[in-house]
Amino acid sequence: MKVSVHLDLLPVTADSAPVVHSLYLNCPTYIALIGGDTPTLNDIGRELETLRHDTRRQALLLLQEDHVVGFLDYKVAYPDLHSATISLLLIDESLQGRGLGKAAVEQLVTLLKGRMDRLYAVVYGNNEQARRFWEKVGFNHLRDSGPTLSWYLKPLK
Ligand code: ACO
Numbered sequence: 001m002k003v004s005v006h007l008d009l010l011p012v013t014a015d016s017a018p019v020v021h022s023l024y025l026n027c028p029t030y031i032a033l034i035g036g037d038t039p040t041l042n043d044i045g046r047e048l049e050t051l052r053h054d055t056r057r058q059a060l061l062l063l064q065e066d067h068v069v070g071f072l073d074y075k076v077a078y079p080d081l082h083s084a085t086i087s088l089l090l091i092d093e094s095l096q097g098r099g100l101g102k103a104a105v106e107q108l109v110t111l112l113k114g115r116m117d118r119l120y121a122v123v124y125g126n127n128e129q130a131r132r133f134w135e136k137v138g139f140n141h142l143r144d145s146g147p148t149l150s151w152y153l154k155p156l157k
Contacts, residue, residue: 005103
């Protein structure tokens with residue numbers, strides 16, 4: 001029997017940079033996959049600052065029983081007024097494959113239903129694992145924009 005997972009979704013604040021940075025450090029496979037350097041604490045601080053100035057952008061810490069297990073970054077009213085777009089769902093590598101990512105998506109869908117008509121997920125890079133995940137949680141492949149960008153869609157009504 002599968003036990004359902006509940007996550008608390010907590011908006012990031014200016015103080016969240018260290019915890020988001022730790023999360024990135026705990027996801028070396030993802031960082032290697034997207035081919036970037038491991039972000040520094042300053043990089044993360046700057047990124048969170050940028051997010052906070054975009055009122056449509058929502059950056060959330062995902063907590064399970066008070067422990068940070070992941071990070072979710074999405075934007076409402078994008079790419080059109082009635083849609084939202086997830087640009088990153090990141091689950092601590094040591095906790096992947098336990099239903100946390102799926103729970104985060106289900107809770108976001110519940111949050112957005114009635115407010116948005118569509119939810120997109122944009123996968124960067126050659127991320128096969130992510131592609132399979134989005135299909136598994138009910139998204140359909142919509143289109144590829146160039147070789148490194150794939151759009152997935154889940155209608156919300
Ligand atoms: N291949 C096939 N199925 C998969 C895979 C995979 N690689 N990963 C997950 N799934 C399936 C699971 O089997 C499960 O299916 P089930 O419900 O039938 O058992 C379902 O997807 C949900 O799996 P979860 O355990 O909830 O997935 P997880 O918690 O590991 O979260 C995620 C998935 C977000 C991709 C996580 O592995 C992660 O953070 N990866 C690194 C970062 C990343 O690539 N994020 C996505 C970037 S793209 C974007 O965010 C728009």
